Amino acid sequence: MKVLIIEDEARIARRLERMSVAHFEGNVVVNICDSLKKGLDFLEKESIDILLLDLNLNGRDGFEVLQTITARSFQTIVVSANTENALRAFELGVLDFVPKPFDQDRLSLALSRATSVKKDLDGSLRFLSVRKNGSIRLVELTQLNYIKGAGIYTELHLLDGSRALHDKGLDALEKILPPGFERIHKSYIVQIGQAEIILVSSGSKYSLRLKNTEILPIGRSKYKAFRARMELSGKPHATPVQQRH
């Protein structure tokens, strides 16, 4: 586990480091940068798993950089005094927001979110930041059709038919996406609103037809939960239909 701490207060940075080490019981490499610039330079060269970021860094508005950072593959946890910014941070796709002052329990909670598979967020994410040709583009979640895993990246399929690559893997994205998104397959997350009907073919193969007629596979292990979910959201054609060949 690799953790980067961007924090200009030496005492707090050391506290974060100590608590991270304690949380991961030593199985962690922690780096500390005391300025945002140093942090960004570090990220250019090294890859990490978790970023602990002080949002109000040397007076510069952290949001400018938050977009850049959340487009990356690692999970970002904001550690900040300015709690009024928390909501905006979540909208941009941070995993957690730890208000200062914090203790071991609160930081551990955030860190375990980064490593667990359990999804317990209330879904404040509104945008996914996408890096393209060196610039950052914000993709509104409502524009998403479905997300396909593509190795360590993900492919965002948008309603307008276009695609965008996201640096975060499907597992990482699943952790921050709101309840309107459902993992239906090890390689697919769909926006429930775009799902039309579940198709069952012979040999208990399940698939999902989207409103734009695209068909995506449904994982056997995901089928039951997804069907319940479809019924819950009142889809008129939620009952499986036998498809004849």
Next chain:
Amino acid sequence: MKRILLVVLLAFLFCSCKKQVLYEEYDPIFKTGDDASWSAKNLEEKGWSKDRGLTANRVFWIRADTKLISKTDGALGLQVEAFGAYELFWDGVKIGVNGKPGSPMVREIPGTEATYYQIPDSLSKPGIHKIALRSTQFGYPKLQRGIGLRLDTYVELIRRPLILSSIMFIMAGAFLVASLYYLFLYFNSHKRQYPVLIFSVICLLFFSLLLTEYLKFYIEIPYTKFFIRMEIIGWLTFSISLLVPLYFCIQFGIKRKYILLFPLFCVLLFLYINNYGHYDISARYYSMAMWLAMMIISAIAIYKKEKGALLVITGVLASAGMNYYLHYDFGIFLFYTFIVLSMLYLHTIRMQKIEQEYSDSLLLSSRLQLELIKKNIQPHFIKNTLTSLIDWVEESPKKGAEFIQALANEFDIMNAIAEQSLIPIRQEIHLCQMHLKIMGFRKEIHYVWEEDGIVESENIPPAIIHTLLENGITHNMPQSDGTIRFKLTFTKTPHQRQYTFDALGKNREVNEGQSGGNGFKYIRARLEESYPGKWKFMSAESSQGWSSTIKILN
């Protein structure tokens, strides 16, 4: 309101213009000498002249015809305007005296200029009537002043001046109240403003002018003293004609106003000398000179786009129109009323501006106070401090206690200075030192405070060095020995006091942006609050770090 006043005024004018008595008048004839028979209605007027000639200390007679055409019910009255002392005869019957005519042996008792007599009913039938005056004018032996005779109902003759003076005294009362109000305002305001005093004086002059003008209707002034009143009116008009343009120059902020006012003064003086003795004409010329000056001033003000200039020029033009159509006395007073109304209007505009500025300054002061208080409760400061504090307490309770003490000290100082606009420099330095102590605990950087030339008796707006210090902490990194030094230097010359604040460290990357914006705004606002227009503030990167200079000019 202005319009209602005008309508009422005109109504009065019209009702008094309605003639109840119709008559024809003829030029009077004169003869020096004394003969009781000259009072007779029918007299062969041989050797009587249309020209009075010099009567010196002799008795002279005046005879005039008047043809009464018709009259309404009620007693007929005669108004006589003449200088001297006289006995008055109507168709040979003595109907009154004014003063007592003198003789070579007896001194004259002077009469007054205007008198009113009731004519007996038996003598006021339509037809030709003869008015005769047995008169002396010892007071002004060389003056030949015309004689005015007017017929009307007696009641109307008496009532007319009453109505006129009552309207004028209402105006006079308004001027008196305005004058007193602005006088009190001048003496009781924090910032004594000359325009207010000038306005008060102008109002007082108007009041005196109206009073003097209409005094004649209820105080009997012997004709020998008649010109004293005229002289007073002349000087009052003179002063008003000079002060009113001065007031407008000040209100419109016209620079080099004396270039305009000095020629005006010369013109007024010339008019006084040139028309000496012709009081009505002088007063009229004064008003015209003032009118011209007012036109120039309002034209300049319009050019300068001053607020209210258009209203003033409208008032000035309107009053010129009024003056043309109305009787002289009314015209001039209407003109003055217009002027005063525009002055009042300008004054309220000005007051509004002053009030606005005052409330703005109050607002600014309280905003600055709030900003000062916020410094210590803003989340970035307090929460980072508390986080470090928890960490210190967990690691070393003793150090933690020391940290808490430093924090408490900074709060104490902040609390003490929160409502001040100036504090002793030593208090400011204590605040900075406490802040450094706290930041030392937080950042684990060795901060060093140095000072040079500090004069303990000096004052400074609160937390401005503190603000510079905060910026220095944010934007500097420690030097290789792990320290950041801050140095406050004070120098004083006869012309200025100067604080130089140096942050000696490595500057952080320039592209991180200087967040000094808000802090600098606070410093500038505080300096302007305490030293309006007399300060300079510079802040720039230096070879050793960051250097800021505050200059306070004496």
